[in-house]
Amino acid sequence: MGQIVVSGLIFGCVYGLAALGLVLIFRTTGLVNFAHGEMAMVSSFVAFTLLSSSEFSYYGAFLAAIAFSALFGVVVFWVLIRHVSQASHLNQLVMTLGVFLAVHGAAGLIWGHTPTSFPRAVEGKPFSIAGVFITPNEIFVLVTTFILSMILFVLFRYTRVGLAMRASSQDLIAARLMGINVNAVFLVTWAAGSVLGGIAGLLTAPFTFLGVSMMFNVLIMAFAAAVLAGFVSLPGAVIGGLMIGIFGNLVSYYWAPEMALVCTFALIVIVLYIRPQGIFGEAQTMKKV
Amino acid sequence: MLKLDDVSLYYGRVHALRGISLEVPEGRIVSLLGANGAGKSSTLKVISGLCVPKSGDVRLKGESVAGRSCGTLVKRGVIHCPEGRRVFPQFTVEENLRVGAYRRIGDKNVGADMDRVFAYFPRLKERQQQKAATLSGGEQQMLAIGRSLMGRPRLLLLDEPSLGIAPKLVMEIFEILQRINEAGTAILLVEQNAHMAIKISDYSYVLENGRVGLEGPSSAIRQRPELKELYLGG
Numbered sequence: 001m002g003q004i005v006v007s008g009l010i011f012g013c014v015y016g017l018a019a020l021g022l023v024l025i026f027r028t029t030g031l032v033n034f035a036h037g038e039m040a041m042v043s044s045f046v047a048f049t050l051l052s053s054s055e056f057s058y059y060g061a062f063l064a065a066i067a068f069s070a071l072f073g074v075v076v077f078w079v080l081i082r083h084v085s086q087a088s089h090l091n092q093l094v095m096t097l098g099v100f101l102a103v104h105g106a107a108g109l110i111w112g113h114t115p116t117s118f119p120r121a122v123e124g125k126p127f128s129i130a131g132v133f134i135t136p137n138e139i140f141v142l143v144t145t146f147i148l149s150m151i152l153f154v155l156f157r158y159t160r161v162g163l164a165m166r167a168s169s170q171d172l173i174a175a176r177l178m179g180i181n182v183n184a185v186f187l188v189t190w191a192a193g194s195v196l197g198g199i200a201g202l203l204t205a206p207f208t209f210l211g212v213s214m215m216f217n218v219l220i221m222a223f224a225a226a227v228l229a230g231f232v233s234l235p236g237a238v239i240g241g242l243m244i245g246i247f248g249n250l251v252s253y254y255w256a257p258e259m260a261l262v263c264t265f266a267l268i269v270i271v272l273y274i275r276p277q278g279i280f281g282e283a284q285t286m287k288k289v
Numbered sequence: 290m291l292k293l294d295d296v297s298l299y300y301g302r303v304h305a306l307r308g309i310s311l312e313v314p315e316g317r318i319v320s321l322l323g324a325n326g327a328g329k330s331s332t333l334k335v336i337s338g339l340c341v342p343k344s345g346d347v348r349l350k351g352e353s354v355a356g357r358s359c360g361t362l363v364k365r366g367v368i369h370c371p372e373g374r375r376v377f378p379q380f381t382v383e384e385n386l387r388v389g390a391y392r393r394i395g396d397k398n399v400g401a402d403m404d405r406v407f408a409y410f411p412r413l414k415e416r417q418q419q420k421a422a423t424l425s426g427g428e429q430q431m432l433a434i435g436r437s438l439m440g441r442p443r444l445l446l447l448d449e450p451s452l453g454i455a456p457k458l459v460m461e462i463f464e465i466l467q468r469i470n471e472a473g474t475a476i477l478l479v480e481q482n483a484h485m486a487i488k489i490s491d492y493s494y495v496l497e498n499g500r501v502g503l504e505g506p507s508s509a510i511r512q513r514p515e516l517k518e519l520y521l522g523g
């Protein structure tokens with residue numbers, strides 16, 4: 001049982017990071033990025049390509065892939081998403097689904113459809129803590145998630161950029177009237193969101209093998225986590241991710257691995273039915289005056 | 290300090306402003322009156338940089354600022370307090386005021402200015418840690434004005450500060466506007482409540498269908514028969 005929970009927690013970290021990117025982008029720009037997972041997959045392939053050229057160390061490739069994620073997010077936003085930022089949700093949905101399909105197809109052409117193995121960040125044999133086995137790489141995943149979450153919370157809550165992001169998420173016109181450069185805020189948000197996704201991809205690849213479809217499950221799990229967070233709460237996204245990770249792993253173990261995704265979907269439906277604002281989200285109310 | 294010269298503006302194919310010329314002298318209150326859809330709010334949006342005029346010029350202290358970003362104008366002391374207040378509902382009163390000083394990076398007087406806002410509006414001080422969404426309409430208007438003051442306006446563009454607010458609070462807010470003006474801030478005031486606006490302003494413009502239909506010192510405008518329609522309309 002303890003082992004199941006702990007390995008669920010590791011998956012949960014990845015879901016949490018991916019969800020954090022989703023929620024960050026949704027909160028600030030009001031858009032749900034369905035291409036989040038595919039963009040992350042491309043970043044993982046970029047790291048893989050750099051590693052294969054063998055001029056890069058693992059960490060060099062890792063950092064380069066993160067830089068690529070940020071750039072990719074910025075380009076996708078500026079070239080495509082920006083034009084639908086004031087459009088209806090349906091238009092935005094079609095746009096991000098379009099990016100999803102285009103990126104998926106292009107990645108298949110470039111890197112093929114055969115999954116390959118991807119190195120871990122930290123090699124080493126599993127060791128036992130209080131009867132639960134854990135690998136150094138899993139500890140790396142945990143620590144990375146914790147540090148990234150903390151950095152993001154501090155940025156969001158205590159910095160000038162964070163203030164601009166939070167203001168923009170509430171009222172774009174008013175934010176502009178405060179002198180906030182809303183386009184710059186959106187660019188930073190997309191860069192940050194894509195980096196979080198990209199890191200989730202890099203952490204996922206060693207577990208699932210590197211392939212063009214590797215982020216499907218992660219994206220759905222991240223959506224579930226984001227729903228738990230009401231799509232607005234940043235801490236909720238991480239905690240939601242951890243919960244979903246543990247939940248999925250328990251279902252896999254005690255019922256069947258195929259049922260993990262089904263049950264997670266059922267969980268999304270139930271949460272949306274009972275608490276549409278999410279478990280960690282708060283209902284957005286404006287006193288009508 | 291501010292001069293609009295033959296400004297025209299389109300929203301798509303709708304011709305919102307058809308050649309507006311007006312002037313706000315340093316330290317004065319100028320009111321902008323007119324029926325709904327006459328172009329009052331659009332005029333403010335052009336001045337603050339929310340909208341880019343199709344033709345004509347906006348001059349601030351002689352320098353053309355037409356089409357500049359809101360951020361540039363905020364830095365130059367042109368602060369737009371928008372229609373419908375638009376306070377940030379999830380921010381506390383204090384956070385709303387802080388974001389009003391967003392452009393003043395590293396400015397040590399921000400704290401003192403916040404105290405000044407609280408001196409104008411003691412109710413805001415009482416509700417400092419409350420979320421803006423929980424404030425009454427009048428308090429939200431006070432917060433919107435206070436937030437604008439945090440940007441250190443040389444020229445304050447105020448859009449319908451009396452809209453949907455209890456008459457007693459309207460009086461209070463207008464008195465404070467006069468005090469803000471006496472402290473050296475020029476005000477361009479858009480109002481449906483023509484009576485109040487004329488009373489506190491030095492000069493008035495009446496807009497009709499995107500043009501200046503009537504203008505003059507407020508004391509003279511008050512006497513004009515055309516204004517009757519405005520009272521009825523407003």
